[in-house]
Amino acid sequence: MxxxxxxxxxxxxxIGFHQDKIxxxxxxxYGDKGPAIEQRxxxxxxxxxxxxxxxxxxxxxxxxxxxxxxxxxxxxxxxxxxxxxxxxxxxxxxxxxxxxxxxxxxxxxxxxxxxxxxxxxxxxxxxxxxDRASLVALPVDMRADYVNKITSLQQSGTRTLLVTLNFDPAEMDGPPFSVTDEEVMDLYSENYTIDKLIAKDVIEIETGLKNRGLTALTESVFKFVKK
Ligand SMILES: C[S@@+](CC[C@H](N)C(=O)[O-])C[C@H]1O[C@@H](n2cnc3c(N)ncnc32)[C@H](O)[C@@H]1O
Incomplete structure (x- = not known):
């Protein structure tokens, strides 16, 4: 891409990827569950x-x-x-x-x-x-370069909230692309501590992607801290 x-x-x-809601x-x-207002x-x-x-x-x-x-x-x-x-x-x-x-x-x-x-x-x-729609916007051959670049720009201790999508790539051409949890581990585990926070079935919510042919879709949320 x-x-x-x-x-x-x-x-x-x-620009179907653009969302009018937060x-x-x-x-x-970063809201109720996040840092207190005075720390932000x-x-x-x-x-x-x-x-x-x-x-x-x-x-x-x-x-x-x-x-x-x-x-x-x-x-x-x-x-x-x-x-x-x-x-x-x-x-x-x-x-x-x-x-x-x-x-x-x-x-x-x-x-x-x-x-x-x-x-x-x-x-x-x-x-x-x-990172909501950045890693998943890139085809597989660009993702390692993306992670290397973003890693090189960060200080140790920097936190990342990453949202990925997981689906059968045979059902839909990207973007967005499917990124498996295994790939997330391969890309980030050397330089980050990783917590998987959420995995949610969103096929009925993401009607645009369902209309493009997906029959199953999981959204995952990870928290990383740069080592
Ligand atoms: C899938 S969209 C996501 C946009 C936004 N994160 C969102 O949630 O609506 C990917 C965006 O990355 C931009 N983009 C793609 N490659 C880029 C690059 N190499 N440098 C800067 N922006 C880029 C595109 O123009 C596009 O707006």
Missing amino acids: KIDFWLDRWNNDK NPYLAYF EKLKVFVPLCGKSKDLLWLAQNGYEVLGVECSDRAVSHFFEENALSYRHVEKEGTGLYISDDARFSKIEIFQGDFFALEDNALEGVTDIF
Whole structure:
């Protein structure tokens, strides 16, 4: 899945992956179940391959500083405009950085460019990572590179909440792609401690994927801590 594939999706409004609601696992693990409000200002959450996800806004509304990366400038500008957030655009080390300092919320920054080209210090200050539709957006031959890159950018102790999908790949071409628990272990166990938090049958909820041919679908949620 090269960047041109995604730019074409954005330019032609083929963005079925975009959700108008907040991801329930994010709201659960970073909301009531998460850190106390007064601790959140010290936390900075990175959302890789963020699109124009509402999750970015929810995090900023709930006291977390937010950093995203997204290749499509259309997605990034739509995120700020659709959410009525004022923003500015600066060039940082050759990459476009969009910044919203809206006084109502915590700071939101989005790198507009290729995730794989992020500078080594791009995730400075990041304490947490939320990956809902990033790993599963990538075909199998890109996933090890993705994990190597995101691992190289993190400090020890950084927490990740990862959401994966598990289905029979013969029933549907990705994206999203099926990622088994075994593959998660293969990709992450060397550099992370891993807890599997949830496995849920979601075939009746994910009607879009059911309509694409899936007859069974499990969503899994993992928590990692970088060693
Ligand atoms: C499946 S979508 C998920 C978007 C978002 N996380 C969400 O939950 O709605 C994957 C996103 O990653 C972006 N993307 C894909 N490859 C990328 C790359 N190499 N660098 C930056 N963004 C990328 C695409 O433009 C797309 O918006």
